[in-house]
Amino acid sequence: MGRKLECIDAGSEYCPCFLAESNECITCSHLQGKEFCDCNWRGVCIYQEYVWAGHKSKGVRGSYPAVVMEKKNVSPNTFIYKLRVTKTLARELDNPGAYVFMRDNDKPKFFDVPMSVMAVDSISGEIYVAVQVQGAKTKALTGPESKIVVRGPYWNGIFGQRYLKSIKDGSCLVIARGIGQAPAAKVIRYLSRSNNKVKVIVDPGKVQSVFINEFIRDLDYEVEELDLNSKQGIRVINRYLKNESYDLVFSGGSDKQHLYVIQEIDKLEKQPYIVVTNNNEICCGEGICGSCSTRIDNGVRVKACKVQLDVRKVIERRILNG
Numbered sequence: 001m002g003r004k005l006e007c008i009d010a011g012s013e014y015c016p017c018f019l020a021e022s023n024e025c026i027t028c029s030h031l032q033g034k035e036f037c038d039c040n041w042r043g044v045c046i047y048q049e050y051v052w053a054g055h056k057s058k059g060v061r062g063s064y065p066a067v068v069m070e071k072k073n074v075s076p077n078t079f080i081y082k083l084r085v086t087k088t089l090a091r092e093l094d095n096p097g098a099y100v101f102m103r104d105n106d107k108p109k110f111f112d113v114p115m116s117v118m119a120v121d122s123i124s125g126e127i128y129v130a131v132q133v134q135g136a137k138t139k140a141l142t143g144p145e146s147k148i149v150v151r152g153p154y155w156n157g158i159f160g161q162r163y164l165k166s167i168k169d170g171s172c173l174v175i176a177r178g179i180g181q182a183p184a185a186k187v188i189r190y191l192s193r194s195n196n197k198v199k200v201i202v203d204p205g206k207v208q209s210v211f212i213n214e215f216i217r218d219l220d221y222e223v224e225e226l227d228l229n230s231k232q233g234i235r236v237i238n239r240y241l242k243n244e245s246y247d248l249v250f251s252g253g254s255d256k257q258h259l260y261v262i263q264e265i266d267k268l269e270k271q272p273y274i275v276v277t278n279n280n281e282i283c284c285g286e287g288i289c290g291s292c293s294t295r296i297d298n299g300v301r302v303k304a305c306k307v308q309l310d311v312r313k314v315i316e317r318r319i320l321n322g
């Protein structure tokens, strides 16, 4: 039996990728070394694309110099870059879950660090990225003279994208903590395009700042600030989940936060879709290095940088079973 996994890159201009060359394709059974066709992909045949490309991967993602248009501190440990990139790249990043790798051009490639794209202006080719300074890679982005290089586009920063894409005229709850506000901004804008009502709850967390407002101000959604680690904060979330009939809940924050949201949703009669940030260690983003590997319920290891995972199973497994 083929593995019925949903690869975020399937059918894109970056498919088939290097995994096809080593019989590790996530979707195509032929490109897993099998003799038969057993995929659930409904787009153009990936194997056929591979053959047409001369039995090679196609469309390797490039690294591009970005012009720093603005760098704004939002707290002692977090700042927001406004970067000019190519219009094509900006357009490709105009999706929930989109992210880029960033580094200072003077640093080696292993300084690449993945960063969620908060907002995109595809007409001017500008993107906004929030950086929380945590370690060597992010510290290297803080220099006043930093020459930024971005690599992308990548899209698997959020699990549950099919739910986001299917929901229309619905009622949604967005819970974002700390740097989780960055992917949440793109999610909220996306939901607004399909005429959804959105209630936004933000905890400044370790970032110590609510910086999402200026990216969603024009949408006129209600934003409530809460301490999600306090009893009071948890009571408020419980009340919203019980009293409002949400169609979709987004959790942007730690796996612990995701688990809490999932467990509260499990108690509800009408259960909304759950969409969460992908918190796995992303290093290459291409399914090659294995740093993002995670086990799914049948024990199979999958690459979380590529595969849209069932958040409920993965989070519960990871946190409850260690």
Ligand code: FES
Binding pocket: 281, 282, 283, 284, 285, 286, 287, 288, 289, 290, 291, 292, 293, 303, 304, 305, 306
């Ligand atoms: S980040 Fe390298 S395999 Fe996923």
